[in-house]
Amino acid sequence: MSGASTRDQLSRLLALAPYLQTRGEVPLSEVAADFGVTSAQMLKDLRVLYLCGLPGFGPGELIDINVEALESDPEGLVRIDNADYLARPLRLGSSEATALIVALRALLDSSTVASREVVERTLAKLETATEEGATPLVDVRVPEPPPALKQARDSLARAITSDRQARLGYLVPTRDEVTERVVDPIALLQNDGKTYLDAWCHLADDRRLFRVDRITAVEVLDSPRAVPDLEPRDLAEGLFEASPDDLVVRLRLSPQMRWFAEYYPVLTTAETPEGGLEVTLAVSDERWLLRLALRFGGGLRVLEPADLDERVRAVARDALRLQQATA
Known part of the structure; x- marks a missing residue:
């Protein structure tokens, strides 16, 4: 299984147990559809979840799922038992809460209009909880980005949410020149403290990754994106993505x-x-x-x-x- 596939499965597994506890008995095909995978893949996920549980991993400590019944009847209902401990609220230590606050504050600057409200609400809850629990040892603050960088990110986020093209002035460091290009913005991404624009570049007639701090100008155009259905790039494996033409x-x-x-x-x-x-x-x-x-x-x-x-x-x-x- 590739790294990306493993990460996707881990994300599903983390959400699967709470989902099943909330929904009760659900047809396997419906669970698969809700998670955007095939029934066969969902059954593989359930087999993995079936082997998870509390430390000790004895018969009474593992999550119980009717995997054998589903293997003989793929159209059957998924049932989960012995997972009540997952319904308890998550308790975070001070270091864990601090790490989450730092990450959320960094995410706040690059979040889209649609996700910003969720990030702000989660951040407010964490900050309130840490203030009530104990006096923080440090005041965690993420440095404010330069005004030009923030303005570029805001303009690009607006282009993404409104499904419109953007005209960029972009510094190409290998040639030490600023080029002008029209792009179809896909997503704003974070990697090693830098913000990147994942976009389809009409100058290159290919997908490109642009460092936002190298963008010298942004103009949100009235024209709709010509390539609207691309999924955001996964930067977990790094920034470099080889091209067949390289x-x-x-x-x-x-x-x-x-x-x-x-x-x-x-x-x-x-x-x-x-x-x-x-x-x-x-x-x-x-x-x-x-x-x-x-x-x-x-x-x-x-x-x-x-x-x-x-x-x-x-x-x-x-x-x-x-x-x-x-x-």
């Missing part, structure tokens, strides 16, 4: 450059006799790799494709001649 290059890294394999999204790694690494990397812009190779000099060498290695050497020779001429 160039795959093989690089040799010196022992001092081993950190490169942890910092950049390499596809494969292999040890070299001198303690360095050989890695493969998918590259969408050769100019970015040329700059990288020039920056790190002998610590990074392009092995394949050979013509790219020759271009790196040619650019390095030109740079050296220019430096000598101006010295």
Whole structure:
């Protein structure tokens, strides 16, 4: 099972027991439909839930579900027993509550109009509960974003909720230029403290991920989104998503450059006799790799494709001649 599938199943399992307790006896097909999966997948989920329970995991401590009956009658009713402890309100420790408050405050800035009310209501309940329970040791505050960044996020959130296109001014750091493009915004996402816009870019005629702090201007257009039905990207596996059009290059890294394999999204790694690494990397812009190779000099060498290695050497020779001429 892939990482994304495992995360999806975990999300369903966390919601499944309270759902079944609230609903009582429910047809398997209806449970599957409510969770957006097939009956066969829901039966697999129920088999996993059947093995969950309180520490000790004895016969009286596991959740009881009529899995065997459902296996013989897929159209039958789902019944859950011995899960009453899940109905008790969740009790959070001070550190757990603080972590949730920090996460919710960070989420508040990037939430859409539709979800903002839920986030604010949950945050208010947590803050009230922690204030009543004990005096907090620290005053948790998430730094306010710069006004330009907040304005860009608000405009993009408005475009998403109103199902409209947006015109962006976007700084492309590899070329050090600002480009103008029309996009169909899909979602605002968070990763490592940065906000990203997941959108269909009509300039590239492909899906793209834009760092919101690199957006120099946003104009919400009157035109509706032309690609409205894409699901938001899952950033749990990281930001990088290889394209079939990317160039795959093989690089040799010196022992001092081993950190490169942890910092950049390499596809494969292999040890070299001198303690360095050989890695493969998918590259969408050769100019970015040329700059990288020039920056790190002998610590990074392009092995394949050979013509790219020759271009790196040619650019390095030109740079050296220019430096000598101006010295």
